[in-house]
Amino acid sequence: MTAAALPATDSESGHRLDFLLVADMVEPGSRVLDIGCGDGSLLALLRDRKGVDGRGIEISREGVNACLTKGLAVIQGDADTDLADYPDDAFDYVILSQTIQATRQPRVVLEHLLRIGRRAIVSFPNFGHWRVRFDLGIRGRMPVTENMPYSWYDTPNIHFCTIRDFVELCREVGAQMEKAVALNAAGQPMRMTLPWWAWNLLGDQGVFLLKRR
Amino acid sequence: MRFGADEPLMMDAGVALSPWQIAYQTYGTLNADRSNAVLICHALTGDQHVANDNPVTAKPGWWLPMVGPGRPVDTNRFFVICANVIGGCMGTTGPASINPATGEPYALDFPVVTVRDMVRAQAALIERLGIETLFCVVGGSMGGMQVLQWAVTYPDRVFAALPIATAARHSAQNIAFHEVGRQAVMADPEWRRGRYLVEGTRPSKGLAVARMGAHITYLSEMALHRKFGRNFQDRSAPTFSFDADFQIESYLRYQGISFVERFDANSYLYVTRAMDYFDLAAEHGGSLAKAFKGSATRFCVISFTSDWLFPTSDSRAIVHALNAAAASVAFVEVESDKGHDAFLLDEPEMFAAARGFIDGAARARGIA
Numbered sequence: 001m002t003a004a005a006l007p008a009t010d011s012e013s014g015h016r017l018d019f020l021l022v023a024d025m026v027e028p029g030s031r032v033l034d035i036g037c038g039d040g041s042l043l044a045l046l047r048d049r050k051g052v053d054g055r056g057i058e059i060s061r062e063g064v065n066a067c068l069t070k071g072l073a074v075i076q077g078d079a080d081t082d083l084a085d086y087p088d089d090a091f092d093y094v095i096l097s098q099t100i101q102a103t104r105q106p107r108v109v110l111e112h113l114l115r116i117g118r119r120a121i122v123s124f125p126n127f128g129h130w131r132v133r134f135d136l137g138i139r140g141r142m143p144v145t146e147n148m149p150y151s152w153y154d155t156p157n158i159h160f161c162t163i164r165d166f167v168e169l170c171r172e173v174g175a176q177m178e179k180a181v182a183l184n185a186a187g188q189p190m191r192m193t194l195p196w197w198a199w200n201l202l203g204d205q206g207v208f209l210l211k212r213r
Numbered sequence: 214m215r216f217g218a219d220e221p222l223m224m225d226a227g228v229a230l231s232p233w234q235i236a237y238q239t240y241g242t243l244n245a246d247r248s249n250a251v252l253i254c255h256a257l258t259g260d261q262h263v264a265n266d267n268p269v270t271a272k273p274g275w276w277l278p279m280v281g282p283g284r285p286v287d288t289n290r291f292f293v294i295c296a297n298v299i300g301g302c303m304g305t306t307g308p309a310s311i312n313p314a315t316g317e318p319y320a321l322d323f324p325v326v327t328v329r330d331m332v333r334a335q336a337a338l339i340e341r342l343g344i345e346t347l348f349c350v351v352g353g354s355m356g357g358m359q360v361l362q363w364a365v366t367y368p369d370r371v372f373a374a375l376p377i378a379t380a381a382r383h384s385a386q387n388i389a390f391h392e393v394g395r396q397a398v399m400a401d402p403e404w405r406r407g408r409y410l411v412e413g414t415r416p417s418k419g420l421a422v423a424r425m426g427a428h429i430t431y432l433s434e435m436a437l438h439r440k441f442g443r444n445f446q447d448r449s450a451p452t453f454s455f456d457a458d459f460q461i462e463s464y465l466r467y468q469g470i471s472f473v474e475r476f477d478a479n480s481y482l483y484v485t486r487a488m489d490y491f492d493l494a495a496e497h498g499g500s501l502a503k504a505f506k507g508s509a510t511r512f513c514v515i516s517f518t519s520d521w522l523f524p525t526s527d528s529r530a531i532v533h534a535l536n537a538a539a540a541s542v543a544f545v546e547v548e549s550d551k552g553h554d555a556f557l558l559d560e561p562e563m564f565a566a567a568r569g570f571i572d573g574a575a576r577a578r579g580i581a
Contacts, residue, residue, distance in 0.1 A: 055541070064545045065565050071573025073511065075532055075544040085533045 008187025017187035018207060019045055022095060022121055025179060025209045026050055030092035033057070033117065035079045035109075036099030040067035047072070055091075057082060080104045083112035091117040098205075100124050101157045111173050114212045119178070123207040126182070128162030128200040146185070147204055163199055163206040170210060179209035214338055222299065222306075222334055225490075228324035232313070235338050236304025237261050237296035240280070241288040243344070249580045250344045251286055252335060253295040254352030254359035256557075257427075257484055258476055260303040263295040264288065269303070269475050278559055279351075285568040286351060290580065294342070298359075299334040300326035300484050302477035309410060309477045320407040320479055326487045328355070332362045336370070346370050348578055349571060353377035353556035354523065355484070358491050361531065364512070365493055365504045373574040375567060377515045378556040380527035381501050381534070382492035387522060390430050391485040394423030398478050407479055420478045421469030428468045433519040433552035437461060494534075501534035511541040511577070513570035515556075515563055518546060522553040543570060 008017045019042045026032060028050045034043050037056030040063070046052040056074035058064050067074035075082070079096070080103050094117030096109070101124050103109045113120035125147040126132075135143035142152040150157065161169070163182060170177055182190045182203030190203060199206070214235050216222065221231035238261045243250060253263050253276065260267070264274040264281050280286040286293060297305035300323070308323040315322075339347065350371050352360045357379025364374045383391075398404055401419025405412045429437075441461040445451070448458065457463040497503040512535055516528035525546050535542040547562045549555040556563065 053541075061545060061548070061562060064543070065562070065569055068513065068543055068545070068566055068569030068573060070569075071576055073541040073543045075536075075542065076546055077544070085536060087537050090536070090539060 008183075008185075015045055016041065018097070018123055018183060018205065021181060021183070021189065021207055022097060022123065023049060025121055025207075026052060026093055028052070031055075031090075032093045032095060033086070033091045034095045034097065035083070035113075036096065036102070037067060037072075037074060038063050040070045040072045040074060042095065042097060043067070043072050043074070044070045079109050083109065083116065086112070086116045088115055089118060093117050093119050093121055095121045097121075097123050098125065101160050103159065106159045106161070107169060107173065110169065110175070114173065114175055114210065118211070120175070120210040121208070122166070122210065123205055124161065124166065125157075125205050126163050126200065126203045127160040128164060129204055130201050133201075163203055164196065166206060166208065167196070170208070174213045175210040176213045177208055178211050181207045183207065214341055216337060220337070222330065222337065224299075224324050224330045224333075225327040226324040226330075230299075230306065230324060233299070233306040233334070234304070235296050235299070235306070235334050237294055237338060238263065238265060239295075240264055240293040241291055243292040243342075244580070247344055248346070248348060248578060249291045249575075250339070250342075250347050251291045251293045251349045251351060252339065252347050252363070253280060253286065253293060254331075254335070254350065254356035254363075255295060255298065256352070256354040256356045257488065258424075258472070258481075259356070260301065261295045261297045262303075264293070270471075275557065278564065279567065285564050285571055286349075287571075290575070291348065294339070296335055296338055298326075298331040298355075298484065298487075300331070300480060300487060302480040305334070307477070308407070308479035308483055318410045320410065323479070323483065325490075326483050328358045328362050328487050328491045329366060331487065332359055332366055335359070335363075336367060339370075346372060348580065349373040349375060349574060351375040351377075351567075352379075354379055354553065355488050357523075358383075358488065361493055362491075364508060364510045365496075368508050368510060371510045372578055373571070374510050374512045375515070375570060376512070376528075376531065377563070377567075378517055378520050378523045378528075378553055379531075380491075380523050381494060381504075381531050383488050383490075384527070387430075388489045390427065390522075391489055394427050395482050395485060397422040397426065398482060401478075404478065407482075409478065415473070416478045417470075417473040420473045420476065420481060421466075423481060424472040424476075425465040425469040428465060430522045431552055431554040433521065433550055435519060435550040436552055436554075439550065440464075501530065502537035505535050505538035505540050508535075508538060508540045511543075511574055513543040513545075513566065515544075515566055516546045517549045517551070517553070517555040517560075517563075519550045520553045520555065 034056045043054040132143040182199040221229035297303040312319040357376035360376040398419040401416035403414040404416035444460045446463040494501040516525040
């Protein structure tokens with residue numbers, strides 16, 4: 001389900017910068033569920049660096065098999081249908097990395113995240129980025145960027161939102177934002193002092209640490 | 214392995230079976246830590262000859278693609294054990310064994326067997342072999358039921374569990390199919406109320422019909438269509454008789470006839486019954502999650518898209534319960550049109566998943 005193509009990586013470790021940022025938000029030794037965990041890179045990173053007890057859900061068989069070879073406990077499943085099966089407070093963190101825009105019911109999924117986990121970490125491509133606005137507003141074309149590499153007719157991303165839209169959704173579902181970071185196109189966190197509108201215009205993706213209110 | 218009067222098998226039916234014996238095969242070498250033992254659990258009509266030529270049929274072992282040197286269950290790395298189930302007919306005590314009280318075969322005097330009895334018998338064998346904890350328990354179908362039972366009954370003695378194409382309870386539909394098979398056996402006049410061994414007859418026809426019916430449930434409509442379609446057998450037109458005009462008829466007849474040569478009719482009754490009685494949640498107040506509560510075993514559940522005997526929904530119910538019990542569980546549904554039998558066949562995706570899971574678990578267990 002991951003929409004990002006060739007995401008920015010740390011030149012030293014080779015880890016994706018957005019994964020390293022997520023890893024920073026997770027307390028060592030905690031229980032983590034990664035929804036849409038792909039090939040398990042983030043879970044493996046969390047296990048190896050943070051000693052977390054990690055679980056995953058992944059829709060593709062190839063992804064699940066890749067996870068199994070890493071020794072990860074990953075279930076083939078769908079965020080839209082399978083989260084209801086998880087009990088309340090089952091995890092310390094539930095992570096939805098670059099996946100919410102590909103779910104059928106993002107709001108329901110977000111509510112499940114906050115129910116299953118004591119905290120939720122959500123990252124997504126920002127549809128308010130200036131290049132997206134340029135493509136749509138000036139060129140009159142659906143945007144195709146590094147972060148959103150699909151054409152309109154074959155994209156799995158059916159529910160794009162901007163950083164501001166997501167902040168609004170958090171308010172609606174009663175999620176408290178403990179941390180919010182926007183990453184620029186190079187995958188670097190933007191300065192905290194910038195106002196929301198700047199994040200929404202210049203942020204390539206948003207990463208949020210949320211807590212049930 | 215023989216167990217004497219001092220070591221009876223305490224069975225769910227309330228009987229202490231004694232003496233009893235369990236027939237098994239092993240492959241590979243037990244390491245110094247005794248930490249690399251893998252138990253393979255066989256299905257309804259399987260046996261202990263998982264990776265060697267079968268002495269009765271002379272056919273190759275029944276799970277060669279899964280078990281052997283360099284296979285997912287690698288006999289170069291692991292000490293692999295496979296035992297015939299209690300109630301079976303390949304050397305482990307069953308209804309064809311001699312009842313010491315009468316000097317004749319038990320027949321229907323043999324106590325009704327459960328999956329838990331099978332697992333208890335295996336546990337006695339494992340203990341006798343000096344193995345405290347199994348690295349992994351693997352099995353498909355009824356073998357998968359035993360895997361789940363192991364994890365529930367002996368949670369501290371199973372490091373990893375790999376149940377394939379199975380369920381935590383036998384469905385009404387599956388009980389129904391089994392009942393048809395048993396009735397076919399019992400309707401055969403040669404069955405003699407189970408005393409055919411003493412009376413020198415064999416209920417071959419009934420058992421063959423049972424096998425024919427069961428065999429259909431192991432396949433899928435797609436697989437049948439692909440393999441046989443409406444093709445005629447050695448003829449170009451129907452004969453207007455009840456000969457085996459169609460290839461599928463001929464195939465099923467062959468399956469039935471070859472089965473009776475290797476399987477005991479009463480064993481078929483007992484082992485199908487064990488599957489019918491299987492309901493893991495029932496021992497735990499109806500909650501499957503409770504059955505797995507506190508389990509430190511790591512699980513990997515595998516199902517097949519075209520398996521309608523043990524459909525993916527059955528596997529998902531297991532996964533759901535394991536999640537609710539906060540157990541470590543992986544799950545993959547393999548795309549296949551081969552029906553329930555897929556777990557015994559060449560399914561690269563299943564092997565990839567099994568290999569990944571077993572290798573990952575071996576690393577966690579510190580097995581070289």
